[in-house]
Amino acid sequence: MIKAMIKAPRAPFVCLQCLQCRLVRPQRRQRLLRGSTTARLFSSSTLRYKSSTNPASINPGSDDIPILSRPPTAPKANIDIKHIRQNPALYEQTCLERNYKTQSAYPSRIIDLFAQWQTRQRDGRSMRERGNALRRQIANPTTIQHEDDETESGSGKTKPTATTTGGDVKTLSREQLIEEARTIKDKLSSIEEDEARLEAQMTELALAIPNLTSPETPRGDEPRVLSYINEQPEQVLPSSDRLWRSHVHIGSELGLLDFTGAATTSGWGWYYLIDEGAQLEQALISYALAVVTKQGSGWHQVAPPSIVYGHIAAACGFQPRDQNGEQQIYTLAQSTADAERGKPELCLAGTAEIPLAGMKADTLLEETDLPIKYIGVSRCYRAEAGARGVDTKGLYRVHEFTKVEMFAWTPPDADATAEVFDEMLDLQTEILQGLGLSCRVLEMPSTDLGASATRKCDIEAFFPSRRGPDRDGWGEVTSASICTDYQARRLATRLRGAAGAGGKLTYPWTVNGTALAVPRVLAALLENGWDETEMTVDIPECLRPWMDGREKIGWKHRRT
Known part of the structure; x- marks a missing residue:
């Protein structure tokens, strides 16, 4: 304990x-x-x-x-x-x-x-x-x-x-x-x-100044493919728009998604999940939690807040890198009275990584308790500044979504940290493998690293709608990063009893990884499970216990 x-x-x-x-x-x-x-x-x-x-x-x-x-x-x-x-x-x-x-x-x-x-x-x-x-x-x-x-x-x-x-x-x-x-x-x-x-x-x-870069990280802007998950997609281009329908068309036609109503209510980048779409979200969350928190895994489930102090987000490395100061996170407006009293500014968390890291801010940990491993489900909010296009349409890039996030504190030791990092990658692989998605694991290049990460591995799934003459069809669905002591130093998370520290206080290392980001995985399931002839979507077997045992989503399979 x-x-x-x-x-x-x-x-x-x-x-x-x-x-x-x-x-x-x-x-x-x-x-x-x-x-x-x-x-x-x-x-x-x-x-x-x-x-x-x-x-x-x-x-x-x-x-x-x-x-x-x-x-x-x-x-x-x-x-x-x-x-x-x-x-x-x-x-x-x-x-x-x-x-x-x-x-x-x-x-x-x-x-x-x-x-x-x-x-x-x-x-x-x-x-x-x-x-x-x-x-x-x-x-x-x-x-x-x-x-x-x-x-x-x-x-x-x-x-x-x-x-x-x-x-x-x-x-x-x-x-x-x-x-x-x-x-x-x-x-x-x-x-x-x-x-x-x-x-x-x-x-x-x-x-x-950003964290130092790991020797494992490729320099430049080209990732290195480490491995593949499940069978690889056929290397053929779609013969028509109807053959490889995007999740936007599939979800709208089956009554699972509503982007028009969300645009009226909240604007571009928001969406409604309806009927089996909403149920599928809960099924994906439950499935990811079941995989990660199975008996003996050592992962503790947490329900974190979605609103955090701005200085906590900054300490985790979430701040703009360009000189224009473009924001990736939403800040909450302060009243004049709060501003005059010096009340800390609040923002919406872009990922559960931020509140999970903040749990141990200004705290002294014991080396005998490490690694400490948490998994949290939260709503995430991102301004997502940048260009829009065919590769970001629908659920692929949205302002609000549900994500299951893994976060861990490890001893300040490369081998011990790598062990937890590899565990996260294995869990991500197990989740995506069970969903039947064709994926590839990438060692991300230096230009793709944020401020806090020293090393990052992404897993990309195949999206039929993203394939084209100049597009390979892959899209990121999970990510895992090693941040060494970058976040711990900024959050004053200290460690006592570390080997080689000579009795002095030092800083633990942090590791984070996406267990499952709902919108993108849901989009990949709709596109890869689509049956054009029957106008249905196959439900992966691992999700059926949370989908009332149903094997397909479609109008003729809908229960009233």
Whole structure:
């Protein structure tokens, strides 16, 4: 049984505006500044996906780098900026291989900012040393005078002095020492503000850099075929539109789909499932859950929320990559009162991966509990910005759909993670094999990877309606990704007891995979199971227990 998760202790939150007032207590301030970097980088305003605050809009050569602010209650991200500084060419190459061209300049920019930060650190250290000496002399002039006499010959230090215009040296008075202390305090305030600004800029640039790419991933834009599922489709083109009808025509003719009514109600990209269409959706969900959660599998079923905080979605890697700031997720409008109170912005989850990952945000896991494997059924919402065409018509690309999603936390070990990843691929294969669909398993190329994935495998099913002179008929129905510690670091999901960590806290790795995306699989079943002569669709045997035992869908088989 999974042990109760222990909430990780929060680092103290430090408001940038409070640095000035804290200068009167330098020792306390220094302790705070040695805490988590990101604990003092974010204000109480909410994270918004707009081009004005999108990391892709940052000018790498500008000192004015906008901050993607997060509420103080958000998990405190801990990005390994040191690794980026030590391997700038690796991160630059990764960005270019994934078409993150703007972000490819961020590693060198981080190095420049770090050099500026080091300069501020040296200046601040010198100021603090002088300020401490002044405070000691102001508090106890006799003691500091005795200390100066003892150290004068050994260290070369001299008594507090000032040089006059004529070149004579004189001892500073108490009033002059106090004035110099005030001046140092003001300078130190400015230095510390610069330090915090530079740290914030480095963190924001680092947050925008995608994960490193796995050696297993093909570079470029061509996937590598790993294997096939079931028999492959005949390599012939359709002789007529009627021979290979699309699921849009089949579903409409059998009264299973209604796109016209949905267009009136909600717009393009929404749909109604009717009668056996709606029943088939529930059958697919039940079938996928039965396959994954069979006895001894270790998968725990979860019913996750469909609305999440925007900063949680961003931490999972769901943010625009282009400079136009096009959104793939829907954000919920805030009232003026909520915005003024700094209430975090909410968005509709594009996949159950987001709320499942967020379950362990700001949580300390035990290595003995890993892997933790969850499977969740949820409604998913996607803006799906981009071009429309014959390949995206009907159910293939929609704004709202039901999906069964697998998600797991694994030890930070490549072999242990690969074992869970392969398990997900095996489950996906078992599900699609049982449905009788012709599929191919692909190792996806670097240009197809999102921000969080280091490796991704897709499974494509054959759609007769997608075949044409310049189209091969394949379409994605599932995907599985390894994200290493990309999401865990951004969600502050920490791990205790990891092998090789030397007792220190580290970060688990995350893996996600689609068990079944209903609309596309439903569309593939309609097209591949269509009988033109009988005007019916065959129901796969594995789904019949949830379809009242029926073998076919058609008007003459419909029960009233």
